[in-house]
Amino acid sequence: MKKAAGLLRSLMRTSIKTARHGVAVNKLMTAMLTPAPASAPKRKARAKPKASSTTPSVKPAPSTAKPAARRSAPAPATTNTAPGKWLTSHVESANGHRMSFWLYLPQNTPEEAVAQGLPLIVMLHGCHQTATQFAQGSRMNQWAERKGYAVLYPQQLVSNQAQRCWKWYDRATQEGGGDVSTIVAMIDKVAGAYAIDRSRVYVAGISAGAGMANILALNHPQLFAAVGLHSGPVFGAGHSTMGALGVMQHGAALRADLAVREVLARHARFPGMPTILIAGEGDSVVRPINQMQLARQGLAINGLAHDAPAKITHKAQGSNARHNAHRIDDFYDGRKLLLRVARIDALDHAWSGGDPALKFNAKAGPDATRMMLEFFAKHRRA
Known part of the structure; x- marks a missing residue:
């Protein structure tokens, strides 16, 4: 009996330890995917502030479309320090709700x-x-200023998802429904009002935003x-809140290959999609x-x-752990770089080289924003 009692106490201690470990990881994931209330009231339209005195150096393209950005909203310096x-x-x-960008x-x-x-x-933000x-954390505006890019930031509605998560796990969304058409409409609106090079449109995101991208x-x-x-x-799996949590922790198993085959079946002449993947080896939210x-995929x-075969490059840790x-x-494919996979040591679920003043951003590099811009610069759509 004493041995049995001791074994029971040991099992209880192990169970408690395991539960505590799971809470540290699963609490954030569960909060991320908490469904929104069944209904939410529409927000009233805000009054238009005066236009900014700063004007873009590219002239708007001739168009009969309404201006894409009718309100000029100078953000705090910490959000947008680019000129x-x-x-x-x-x-x-x-x-039928208004989705801001x-x-x-x-x-x-x-x-x-x-x-x-x-x-x-x-640029598609993550949950929470x-x-x-996201603009501040990624410092994308500053890099876009240096390189000469326009940047569009859609914002998920709380009425769609309580934690502002894009529903990458929803089957209908994965097949092109849900918020997909809304974001495409934003791109069309901006491209119709400003001089945008349609052969150089790129999409990026972190976490749920990466799934949506x-x-x-x-x-x-x-x-x-x-x-x-x-x-x-990974693309093409989940299909429910619990399913999404499973994908984030364990991947999609055989579904990963099947999902790609389904995409290629829907697009008989799929033109390929150059991709850069960046992730931390220490990420316990969306595991490696x-x-x-x-x-x-x-x-x-x-x-x-x-x-x-891959061309592999190893980068050592920088001085003072800055990188x-x-x-x-x-x-x-020949000389054309089609896929780049960056695996970063000691990085958890955070934007590499971001602004650490905000959550989900790691100060230490490499700079993910710079890496993405350098990769994008190699590609344009014919």
Whole structure:
């Protein structure tokens, strides 16, 4: 009896220890995917502030469309320290609500953009983030100013998802429904009002935003020239809140390959989708198995063999730990780089090289924003 009692106490201690460990990981994931209330009232339209005195150096394209950004909303300096124009507007979502977006137009315009229009990056925030927080955390506006990019930041509605998560796990969304058409409408609105180079439109995101970015790219391959996924879940699985939690922790198993085959079946002449994947080896929210399966999906989507050789580059940790050690695997078709996989040591569920003043951003590099821009610059849609 004493031995039995001792064994029972040991099992109880083990159970408690395991539960505590699970809470640390699962609390955030469960909160991320908490469904929104059944209904939410529409927000009243806000009065339009005066237009900013800062004007973009690219002239608007001739168009009869209404201006894409009718309100100019200069953000706090911590959000937008770049000198370009920072605008906000909205489109009607599929459920009839107003979905807001922010638009950055750089003051600096490369010579190529003067003639052909600005390249555009669509940036999708993660759960528990807003569009402006993502802009600040990623420092994308500052880099866009240096490189001459326009940047579009859609913001998920709380009425759609209580934690502002994009529903990457929803089957209908994965097939091009849900918020997909709303975000495409934003791109069309911006491109119709400003000089945007349609051959250089890119989409990127973190976590749930990365999942949504991938869905957009795979459902509209002619619209996007490349996609950037930071700490994102594998495509094509989940299909429920609990299913999504399972994917984040364990990947999609055989569903990962099947989902890609379904995409290719829907698009008889899929043009490929150049992809950069960035994730931390210490991510316990969206575990590294997701990046491994995304890489396999990326090979298939781009017509490369599952055992295609990679050019591997190892980067050592920087001085004073300002840059984490990381490995980059590059996959080519001839001389064209189609898939880049960056695996970063000591990085958890956070934007690498971001603004640590905000959650989900890690100060230590490599700088994920710079990496994405350098990758995007190699690609345009014919």
